[in-house]
Amino acid sequence: MERWSLREFEAEARARLDPAHYDYFAGGAGDEVTVRANEAAFARIGLLPRVLRGAAKLETGLTLLGSRAAMPVLVAPTAFHRLADPEGERATARAAAAAETIMIVSMAATVAIEEVAAAAPGAELWFQLYVQPDLAFTETVVRRAEAAGCRALVVTVDSPVLGRRERDLRNGFHDLPEGLCCENLRDGDRVRPILMSPELSWEHLDRLREMTALPIVVKGVTHPGDARIALDHDVSAIMVSNHGGRQLDTVPASIDLLPDIAAAVGGAVPVLLDGGIRRGTDVLKALALGAAAVAVGRPVIWGLAADGERGASRVLGRLRAEVEHALTLCGCASIGDLDPGMVRRTC
Numbered sequence: 001m002e003r004w005s006l007r008e009f010e011a012e013a014r015a016r017l018d019p020a021h022y023d024y025f026a027g028g029a030g031d032e033v034t035v036r037a038n039e040a041a042f043a044r045i046g047l048l049p050r051v052l053r054g055a056a057k058l059e060t061g062l063t064l065l066g067s068r069a070a071m072p073v074l075v076a077p078t079a080f081h082r083l084a085d086p087e088g089e090r091a092t093a094r095a096a097a098a099a100e101t102i103m104i105v106s107m108a109a110t111v112a113i114e115e116v117a118a119a120a121p122g123a124e125l126w127f128q129l130y131v132q133p134d135l136a137f138t139e140t141v142v143r144r145a146e147a148a149g150c151r152a153l154v155v156t157v158d159s160p161v162l163g164r165r166e167r168d169l170r171n172g173f174h175d176l177p178e179g180l181c182c183e184n185l186r187d188g189d190r191v192r193p194i195l196m197s198p199e200l201s202w203e204h205l206d207r208l209r210e211m212t213a214l215p216i217v218v219k220g221v222t223h224p225g226d227a228r229i230a231l232d233h234d235v236s237a238i239m240v241s242n243h244g245g246r247q248l249d250t251v252p253a254s255i256d257l258l259p260d261i262a263a264a265v266g267g268a269v270p271v272l273l274d275g276g277i278r279r280g281t282d283v284l285k286a287l288a289l290g291a292a293a294v295a296v297g298r299p300v301i302w303g304l305a306a307d308g309e310r311g312a313s314r315v316l317g318r319l320r321a322e323v324e325h326a327l328t329l330c331g332c333a334s335i336g337d338l339d340p341g342m343v344r345r346t347c
């Protein structure tokens with residue numbers, strides 16, 4: 001079936017998924033104000049194209065922390081891909097490899113990181129980590145990610161406790177079905193639960209820094225003050241994210257948080273962004289406002305649920321085509337030609 005936009009993938013995914021699983025993927029915290037804001041905010045920002053720039057040859061590729069991506073759109077870490085497709089994260093990794101972009105594999109993946117890497121030998125993988133209060137166990141997980149070939153650690157810092165997701169509470173969705181588990185949390189003959197701890201602090205990040213030579217990305221920064229502190233802790237990149245509206249409800253849209261954080265970081269490290277990216281034009285707006293690249297969460301899951309690896313591939317391919325088309329219409333030969341003067345708040 002031909003699908004013309006990312007939104008059509010969501011409709012198909014919804015029709016195919018168990019309703020409780022659809023709600024888990026789609027939903028957010030509280031009244032889902034932030035979920036809606038993430039997308040709506042992009043519509044309030046206009047793009048101002050430049051004309052007659054002779055920009056015939058397009059370049060959309062970039063290198064981030066030593067990893068090459070053919071487009072400035074990464075796969076955000078999302079949990080439980082085997083709820084969407086039996087191949088789960090293996091399929092997503094192959095789709096990311098085909099799109100020549102970076103996949104950030106969730107610590108809560110339903111396929112072990114070693115198997116994800118083996119299934120998609122050409123994929124650039126980064127590993128998302130919830131630092132566990134048991135630092136020795138955290139180190140075991142880090143070593144597995146390193147050995148599997150992951151080239152960066154993305155440490156999620158917006159989850160001292162899980163967001164209150166009322167769809168899941170209503171549906172009684174607490175656990176993975178029989179036969180599925182978070183394979184990266186295996187510890188001997190048991191599987192540990194992912195612990196979220198309000199005790200985590202910058203000191204834990206320092207401990208992690210000592211544990212590994214991998215670049216560390218902090219994911220879930222929304223306050224410019226925290227972006228500045230992160231720079232003192234030797235992070236390699238900062239990811240502006242409100243977790244797709246799944247943690248604290250009423251955090252502003254991530255695109256609205258980006259300019260202040262980009263200013264606070266002042267180019268010291270790359271700033272990444274996720275939340276609400278559904279169009280190539282959204283990608284351009286984020287890049288113009290200071291992001292080095294963006295990541296997409298739910299759209300990849302919709303592709304996966306709609307049509308497995310092929311669906312996830314098509315989602316990433318559509319986004320790449322939209323980025324190229326929008327860049328051309330903006331008179332840009334490369335993503336580096338975008339600047340804040342090319343966006344205007346329209347209301």
Ligand SMILES: Cc1cc2nc3c(=O)[nH]c(=O)nc-3n(C[C@H](O)[C@H](O)[C@H](O)COP(=O)(O)O)c2cc1C
Pocket residue numbers: 024025026038076077078079106107108128156219241242243244245246274275276277295296297298299
């Ligand atoms: C179903 C689902 C599961 C997620 N799981 C994780 C996770 O395991 N780790 C993490 O850091 N973020 C997780 N996130 C947040 C995403 O990485 C990302 O911040 C968010 O999805 C971006 O918003 P978008 O879905 O609008 O693109 C998850 C998001 C969704 C929708």
Ligand SMILES: CC(C)CC(=O)C(=O)O
Pocket residue numbers: 079108194243246
């Ligand atoms: C297993 C969950 C903690 C994954 C997650 O971060 C989410 O559902 O938003």
